[in-house]
Amino acid sequence: MTEQISTVAKYRRFSPWRVLALATNALVELARQKVFYVLLIFALILIGSSVLMARFAFQQEFQILKDVSLGAMSLFTSILAIVATARLIPQDLEDRTLYTILAKPVPRYEYILGKLFGALLLLAISIAVMAALFAAILYLREQSVLDQTWRQMRSGPPGQVDDALSTIRASGLNSDIFVGVTVIFLKASLLAALTLFISTFATTNIFTVVVMVVVYFIAHLQPVAREYWLQQAHAGWISRGFLALVALIFPDLQAFNLVDDIVAGVAIPMAIFTKTLLLGIFYIVIYTMAAIFVFYGKEL
Amino acid sequence: MTRALITLGIILGFGILKLPAERSLAQEHRDWHLADLDLNLTLREKIGQVGFVAALSGFRAMLADILFIQAEAAWERTEWGRVLFLFRQVTALQPHVPLFWDMAAWHMAWNASAAAMNNPKQPRQALRIKAQREYFTIGKDFLERGIKNNPRNPKLYESLAMLYRDKYNDHARASEFFRKAADCPGAPSYDKRFSGYELSYCEGWEPQAYIQLRRLYDEGEQERLPTLIKRLKYLETKLNIPPSQRIPDQVK
Numbered sequence: 001m002t003e004q005i006s007t008v009a010k011y012r013r014f015s016p017w018r019v020l021a022l023a024t025n026a027l028v029e030l031a032r033q034k035v036f037y038v039l040l041i042f043a044l045i046l047i048g049s050s051v052l053m054a055r056f057a058f059q060q061e062f063q064i065l066k067d068v069s070l071g072a073m074s075l076f077t078s079i080l081a082i083v084a085t086a087r088l089i090p091q092d093l094e095d096r097t098l099y100t101i102l103a104k105p106v107p108r109y110e111y112i113l114g115k116l117f118g119a120l121l122l123l124a125i126s127i128a129v130m131a132a133l134f135a136a137i138l139y140l141r142e143q144s145v146l147d148q149t150w151r152q153m154r155s156g157p158p159g160q161v162d163d164a165l166s167t168i169r170a171s172g173l174n175s176d177i178f179v180g181v182t183v184i185f186l187k188a189s190l191l192a193a194l195t196l197f198i199s200t201f202a203t204t205n206i207f208t209v210v211v212m213v214v215v216y217f218i219a220h221l222q223p224v225a226r227e228y229w230l231q232q233a234h235a236g237w238i239s240r241g242f243l244a245l246v247a248l249i250f251p252d253l254q255a256f257n258l259v260d261d262i263v264a265g266v267a268i269p270m271a272i273f274t275k276t277l278l279l280g281i282f283y284i285v286i287y288t289m290a291a292i293f294v295f296y297g298k299e300l
Numbered sequence: 301m302t303r304a305l306i307t308l309g310i311i312l313g314f315g316i317l318k319l320p321a322e323r324s325l326a327q328e329h330r331d332w333h334l335a336d337l338d339l340n341l342t343l344r345e346k347i348g349q350v351g352f353v354a355a356l357s358g359f360r361a362m363l364a365d366i367l368f369i370q371a372e373a374a375w376e377r378t379e380w381g382r383v384l385f386l387f388r389q390v391t392a393l394q395p396h397v398p399l400f401w402d403m404a405a406w407h408m409a410w411n412a413s414a415a416a417m418n419n420p421k422q423p424r425q426a427l428r429i430k431a432q433r434e435y436f437t438i439g440k441d442f443l444e445r446g447i448k449n450n451p452r453n454p455k456l457y458e459s460l461a462m463l464y465r466d467k468y469n470d471h472a473r474a475s476e477f478f479r480k481a482a483d484c485p486g487a488p489s490y491d492k493r494f495s496g497y498e499l500s501y502c503e504g505w506e507p508q509a510y511i512q513l514r515r516l517y518d519e520g521e522q523e524r525l526p527t528l529i530k531r532l533k534y535l536e537t538k539l540n541i542p543p544s545q546r547i548p549d550q551v552k
Contacts (some may be wrong), residue, residue: 061398064365071362159522163488170486219355223326248315252322257358261334264396269332275325286314290307297303
């Protein structure tokens with residue numbers, strides 16, 4: 001009896017260790033599904049584009065390398081976030097692992113948090129590897145161009161050499177790129193949270209993926225719907241009602257499309273970056289809460 | 301069913317809460333010219349349905365690169381109409397990349413204009429000259445719009461200055477744009493010199509050019525380059541500068 005009371009006393013309503021165990025398990029499961037092959041495709045795209053870009057001048061080469069790499073990072077992390085997260089709950093249901101886990105003193109919200117953190121860990125690892133690969137290639141190319149230019153111009157006036165070298169450095173690797181990588185991660189995390197929410201009531205992972213692809217495109221058009229809804233007072237009530245639903249239900253994914261401007265050399269102000277970060281976290285929290293709420297009502 | 305309705309209610313409630321934050325962030329994006337893509341029918345017609353969807357989905361930069369590569373391929377085939385069409389799309393998609401404006405202007409004002417002037421299919425010289433001047437104007441237009449979108453970028457001012465110098469033979473305007481380039485952050489040191497050189501070619505502006513070039517000369521050895529010395533000597537002769545104030549002759 002005393003032992004039973006002490007076990008109950010030891011049991012915590014929320015344990016970060018249980019969430020961590022679930023997250024690690026989800027990550028291992030996803031790794032076994034060979035999702036990291038995406039990284040191989042990314043590496044091939046980088047190599048392919050560097051071969052293609054050999055014909056261009058260094059400014060063009062760096063510009064295209066940055067555009068293609070960050071664009072590919074954004075595309076692959078979005079796909080990974082949707083496809084990997086969509087299968088987490090259905091897979092556990094199919095394997096009956098879910099029943100084993102929930103038969104233990106694991107609250108359902110910890111299960112959902114564990115799955116989400118597992119997906120986020122996967123995304124973090126993938127994006128870190130992609131960013132490291134991209135930074136290494138860009139840095140090596142920049143050093144090679146710098147070295148080549150210095151050898152060609154070393155006998156020239158020092159002012160001209162400095163001008164040429166600083167032009168190359170300005171086109172190469174800079175810290176703003178990492179701001180872009182952070183925003184890509186945030187967007188992918190938001191997609192993962194939204195996918196997890198949909199998968200709590202979806203019956204198959206195919207359904208979740210299809211719904212998420214549709215959501216992805218609608219969410220990019222959400223700001224257009226929002227502004228039209230709020231500014232066009234003369235529109236019919238059916239149109240306004242539909243636009244209001246789109247504006248209220250879907251996240252504004254355009255807010256996370258800062259990469260196109262970052263590669264163009266636009267410095268993102270810290271205030272905008274912070275607000276984007278907070279908005280992203282807000283979306284993730286809300287969709288995760290909704291996922292937990294729906295999952296609590298799910299009959300298992 | 302009740303739970304589904306409650307979930308919908310939560311999401312709608314959250315939607316109302318997020319609305320001001322989203323609008324404020326979108327406004328800040330507009331203020332800073334971020335995601336400065338004018339989503340209208342003209343752009344949709346320019347880039348096509350698939351391109352428009354790709355641009356909306358956050359792949360604007362990648363799409364612009366693909367079109368840029370296509371434009372370079374069209375240039376190799378000397379299809380000038382296609383080059384212009386593709387560069388209009390590229391610059392519409394990525395207006396904050398000075399490189400694209402600069403390349404578009406260079407292809408039009410230098411390459412296409414030269415091709416128009418040497419067009420064997422056009423026997424009338426007057427029409428060849430007309431076509432050439434039209435390409436100069438298109439190049440100038442690209443640079444002016446590029447500057448409007450990137451007002452702190454020295455490269456576009458420099459290119460516009462070169463266009464005035466090499467194609468319009470307008471040294472006053474060339475000097476003005478080299479000076480504007482020199483005022484931009486991160487401008488190369490030669491912009492100031494080039495502004496002075498161009499001014500020295502302008503009739504009636506010799507005293508100002510002399511002051512500008514002499515100031516650069518007095519900055520030290522790094523500025524005393526052969527062209528600067530040559531232009532200063534020309535101006536000293538033209539303006540009858542007293543021998544005591546003239547720069548020394550270079551030791552041969």
